[in-house]
Amino acid sequence: MTKIETFELNDGTTLPAIGLGTVNVKGAKGVSSVLSAIDAGYRLIDTSTNYNNEGMVGEAIRRSSVPREELIISSKLPGAAHEYDKAIMMIQESLYRIGIDYFDKYLIHWPLPKQGKYEEAWQALVDAQKFGLIKTIGVSNFLPEHLERIIDKTGVTPATNQSERHPYFNNKEVVKANNELGILTEAWSPFGREINDVLENETIKKIAEKYDKEPAQVIIRWNLQNNVMPIVKSSSLNHQKANLDVFDFELAADDLQQIDNLDKGEAGRVEGQHPNEYEEFD
Ligand SMILES: NC(=O)c1ccc[n+]([C@@H]2O[C@H](COP(=O)([O-])OP(=O)(O)OC[C@H]3O[C@@H](n4cnc5c(N)ncnc54)[C@H](OP(=O)(O)O)[C@@H]3O)[C@@H](O)[C@H]2O)c1
Numbered sequence: 001m002t003k004i005e006t007f008e009l010n011d012g013t014t015l016p017a018i019g020l021g022t023v024n025v026k027g028a029k030g031v032s033s034v035l036s037a038i039d040a041g042y043r044l045i046d047t048s049t050n051y052n053n054e055g056m057v058g059e060a061i062r063r064s065s066v067p068r069e070e071l072i073i074s075s076k077l078p079g080a081a082h083e084y085d086k087a088i089m090m091i092q093e094s095l096y097r098i099g100i101d102y103f104d105k106y107l108i109h110w111p112l113p114k115q116g117k118y119e120e121a122w123q124a125l126v127d128a129q130k131f132g133l134i135k136t137i138g139v140s141n142f143l144p145e146h147l148e149r150i151i152d153k154t155g156v157t158p159a160t161n162q163s164e165r166h167p168y169f170n171n172k173e174v175v176k177a178n179n180e181l182g183i184l185t186e187a188w189s190p191f192g193r194e195i196n197d198v199l200e201n202e203t204i205k206k207i208a209e210k211y212d213k214e215p216a217q218v219i220i221r222w223n224l225q226n227n228v229m230p231i232v233k234s235s236s237l238n239h240q241k242a243n244l245d246v247f248d249f250e251l252a253a254d255d256l257q258q259i260d261n262l263d264k265g266e267a268g269r270v271e272g273q274h275p276n277e278y279e280e281f282d
Contacts, residue, residue: 001040001041002041002241002244002245002247003247004016004017004018004041004043004244004247005017005224005247007184007227007229009136009159009160009184010157010159010182010183010184011136011159013105013135013136013159015044015072015136015184015229016042016043016044016072017224017229018042018044018224018229018230018231018232018243018244019044019045019046019072019186019229019230019231019232020034020037020042020044020045020046020231020232020233020240021046021188021231021232021233022034022045022046022047022051022053022056022057022233023051023233024051025051025053025056025233025235026051026052026053026056027056029235030053030056030060031056031059031060031063033235034056034057034060035063035064036237036240037234037240038060038064038066038071040237040240040241040244041244042240042244043066043070043072044071044072044074044104044105045057045060045071045072045073045074046074046162046186046231047073047074047075047076047098048075048076048109049075049076049077049078049081049090049094049097049109050076050078050109050280054075054094054097054098055097055098057073057098058097058098058099058100061073061098061099061100068100071104072104072105073098073100073103073104073105074103074104074105074107075094075098075103075106075107076106076107076108076109076140077090077091077106077107077108077109077121077124077125078090078109078280079109079110079112079115079279079280080280081121082108082112082115082117082118082120082121083117083120083121084120084121084123084124087120087121087124087125087128088124088127088128091103091106091124091125091128091133091134092133095133102132102133102134102135103133103134103135104134104135104136105134105135105136105137105138105159106125106128106133106134106137106138107137107138107139107140107160108121108122108125108139108140108142109140109141109280110140110141110275110278110280111139111141111142111143111146111275111276112278112279112280113146113275113276114276114279118142118146118149118150119149119150119153122139122150122153122154122156122158123153123154125137126154126156136159136160137156137158137159138159138160138161138162138183138186139158139160139161139162140161140162140163140186140188141162141163141164141273141278142158142161142163142174142275143174143275143276144173144177146275147161147177147178147181147183151181157181157182157183158183159183159184160183160184160185160186160229161174161183161184161185161186162186162187162188162231163175163178163185163186163187163188163275164187164188164189164269164270164273165185165187165188165189165190165223165228166187166189166190166191166192166196166198166219166268167192167201167204167219167222167259167262167263168192168196168198168262168263168264168268169192169264169265169266169268169269169270170260170262171185172263175226175228179227184227184228184229185227185228185229186228186230186231187223187228187229187230188231190220190223190231190232191216191219191232192270193270196270198215198219198262199215199219200215201215201262203258203259203261203262204218204219204259204262207251207255207258207259210255211249211251213246213249214242216232216239216242216243217242217243217245217246218251218255218259219259220232220243220246221246221249221250221251222251222256222259224246225250225251225256226256
């Protein structure tokens, strides 16, 4: 099995350098897919209350031969639970749904600045960590201004900030702000989601040929070499294995630059996902 490299967080935690995404991975099929990923070597499983699949994650944990303490279970607080008391209850409820008694990692899913309650949501995560419900606390889709506000308010810096990042939207400002604050960036939709064609991009394909690797592996390397943890979803065992087989090559600086040059700025975002505009619907 491939040995996965690691990242060190600002709270002293060590995480595997690649996480498993689970959007739309549900039910019995989802359990098989997560189990095959664990067999392939994934240890960090990224879920969210909004994905309606925390039950499936719990089932995979129970059926896996890998001990619970070797898995890193990460979920996310939904927007409807940003108020302090609701947030604490949601974290507990989410733990019951999965059937575990602590989260290794837990994030605020979206800042929802129009709702304006993400500061108290962050306070709830800070306290839930003290209560022993969560080991590492972080955020998702937070812009530098949101990070600044929660740090000012609580004095606690998130350990990670999971944000959209793929070759068509490299999210440079957020990555830079995260780095300056010592926050690890996690990249969501590293392949630009099904609607984008980054895996078919000619520049990426050429780079992949040069290293005798696949486009997906090149994108994962581009993230790792920029100190970003990709959260990669794959339901196929072959892809799951390929996406971990990335620790035997290194992209040259000019290849990294060529991928950076594919950035389309705001036009490259997955539609409707600007953190100041995005509204959660459930
Ligand atoms: N925090 C947030 O707001 C947020 C938002 C979006 C996503 N996320 C997280 O990020 C995760 C990843 O994002 P995503 O699910 O949108 O998509 P993604 O990981 O960018 O792309 C998944 C697609 O890529 C394909 N794929 C995977 N490995 C491949 C390979 N080696 N070769 C060719 N195709 C490959 C998959 O197909 P197969 O299944 O056939 O392999 C699937 O169609 C999510 O699952 C979720 O956990 C978080």
